[in-house]
Amino acid sequence: MPRFLILVLDGLRPDFVRPEIMPNLCALKKRGSVVTGSRAQFPTHTRVNKVSFATGSTPHHHGVHFNKFYDPRISSERFIDIGLFEEVHGAEHRAPILTAPALGEVLAAAGKRFVLVHCGMPGAPWLLNYRGDRLGHQHISMSGYQFSTAEAAIAVETAMGPLPAAGGINLERSRFALRAFTDVLYPRFAPDVALIWSDEPDKSLHDDGLFGPKSQAAIKAADDLVGNAMEWWERTGQKDGVELIVLSDHGHAQRARQIDVKSAIRDSGLPVATDSAEPGRAVILPFGGLYLRDRNPALLERIALWLQEQEWCGPMFSDDLDGITGVLPGTFSKALVSIDHPRAPDLVFTTQREDGPEGKGICVDTGGGGGVWGSTHGGLHWSELRTVMVAAGPGFREGYESGVPGGMIDIVPTLLDRLGIQRPGSMAGRPLRDIYGDGGDQEDAAPAAETLSVSNGAYRQHLTLRRLARRNIVETGWRE
Numbered sequence: 001m002p003r004f005l006i007l008v009l010d011g012l013r014p015d016f017v018r019p020e021i022m023p024n025l026c027a028l029k030k031r032g033s034v035v036t037g038s039r040a041q042f043p044t045h046t047r048v049n050k051v052s053f054a055t056g057s058t059p060h061h062h063g064v065h066f067n068k069f070y071d072p073r074i075s076s077e078r079f080i081d082i083g084l085f086e087e088v089h090g091a092e093h094r095a096p097i098l099t100a101p102a103l104g105e106v107l108a109a110a111g112k113r114f115v116l117v118h119c120g121m122p123g124a125p126w127l128l129n130y131r132g133d134r135l136g137h138q139h140i141s142m143s144g145y146q147f148s149t150a151e152a153a154i155a156v157e158t159a160m161g162p163l164p165a166a167g168g169i170n171l172e173r174s175r176f177a178l179r180a181f182t183d184v185l186y187p188r189f190a191p192d193v194a195l196i197w198s199d200e201p202d203k204s205l206h207d208d209g210l211f212g213p214k215s216q217a218a219i220k221a222a223d224d225l226v227g228n229a230m231e232w233w234e235r236t237g238q239k240d241g242v243e244l245i246v247l248s249d250h251g252h253a254q255r256a257r258q259i260d261v262k263s264a265i266r267d268s269g270l271p272v273a274t275d276s277a278e279p280g281r282a283v284i285l286p287f288g289g290l291y292l293r294d295r296n297p298a299l300l301e302r303i304a305l306w307l308q309e310q311e312w313c314g315p316m317f318s319d320d321l322d323g324i325t326g327v328l329p330g331t332f333s334k335a336l337v338s339i340d341h342p343r344a345p346d347l348v349f350t351t352q353r354e355d356g357p358e359g360k361g362i363c364v365d366t367g368g369g370g371g372v373w374g375s376t377h378g379g380l381h382w383s384e385l386r387t388v389m390v391a392a393g394p395g396f397r398e399g400y401e402s403g404v405p406g407g408m409i410d411i412v413p414t415l416l417d418r419l420g421i422q423r424p425g426s427m428a429g430r431p432l433r434d435i436y437g438d439g440g441d442q443e444d445a446a447p448a449a450e451t452l453s454v455s456n457g458a459y460r461q462h463l464t465l466r467r468l469a470r471r472n473i474v475e476t477g478w479r480e
């Protein structure tokens with residue numbers, strides 16, 4: 001049986017993978033298969049893609065649309081921030097955060113073991129390794145041993161000592177994460193599936209933009225990490241049948257300017273709250289989710305119209321009308337991009353992007369600073385949607401470029417297929433058999449791209465996508 005090591009380089013755009021800056025990843029591409037049609041799950045936020053990876057599915061099944069969400073079953077007053085450890089654990093007592101089974105549950109039922117080392121917020125590893133502490137799986141959160149499963153924390157702390165600083169730009173964190181896996185967790189737990197999630201180059205890109213020196217150093221460091229993973233793989237992993245997969249979860253668009261959505265909403269005079277949910281008011285998540293606290297369709301329509309009048313507002317989605325358009329004039333259906341779910345915002349909006357290689361876009365100002373030099377993601381520009389997917393090892397074709405459309409949600413179905421484990425019905429992703437060494441029938445091999453348009457007066461938006469049997473893959477989206 002194969003084993004898998006998956007390395008995620010957060011925010012790495014495929015066009016960054018060039019020999020002069022990423023020689024190791026370029027070498028791995030030659031040794032394995034590259035899925036050139038790999039796309040992020042929309043909305044192109046990290047935690048959405050983490051959960052989409054873990055469940056092999058879309059927000060339609062798992063119910064996570066942003067890094068935070070509003071669910072009156074958990075709290076009618078405020079958003080739940082799934083990056084925070086206390087929030088994840090507090091919420092779990094009231095209602096499940098994920099409404100689809102995750103990788104760990106499926107592996108445990110088949111007697112397999114999962115190990116994770118995670119760089120990023122302390123709540124997120126508890127979603128990637130959902131309920132894993134009760135299933136015999138292990139994880140290290142690089143935010144602190146106290147956010148890790150007990151056995152892994154003791155083993156790594158005993159062998160390697162304190163963790164590097166948890167916050168800020170810190171390239172040592174990812175190196176430590178890899179060594180924790182190769183030197184401690186792999187020999188001790190012999191996982192069937194292992195995941196290392198590096199928070200770079202994402203963090204540096206947010207801070208320094210696509211071309212800044214800090215970002216370039218982070219991309220180079222990400223490639224060094226791939227080189228170190230390949231060294232371990234050649235020395236140890238390959239003997240044990242480990243296959244190596246390198247992914248990114250989303251891309252980045254250069255930040256052109258910032259918009260303070262909270263202030264704009266406040267100044268509009270609309271009955272919308274931005275922090276807490278007050279009766280009679282809608283509540284907005286500035287990143288692009290608007291939830292009605294009380295069912296009031298007239299209010300929702302007023303807000304949608306106001307958003308459409310704002311030049312910074314990009315594509316918008318509301319409840320399904322006919323499979324393409326949403327119930328609100330000029331919006332697309334949430335079902336079209338697989339984000340319809342009882343917990344979905346009533347209205348999902350993005351900020352505007354320009355076409356062009358940088359995908360220049362308007363970033364939501366959340367008061368965290370960052371200036372205009374950084375880059376951003378969460379929207380529908382192709383530069384945010386295109387992702388890296390490279391798979392190498394005896395089970396995958398060598399030196400092969402696959403044009404099959406795929407994404408984050410196809411990885412777990414692919415691994416389960418290779419391990420001979422049946423997939424739960426909620427997994428809308430499908431195995432990428434096109435890249436298997438022994439070939440295989442590829443489901444949804446070549447759906448053509450189509451462009452759809454909807455409008456409401458001067459507001460006109462477009463979406464280019466490919467229709468697959470169980471979800472659509474978005475190529476790009478924009479407004480006029």
Ligand SMILES: [Zn+2]
Binds near residue numbers: 011206
């Ligand atoms: Zn990010």
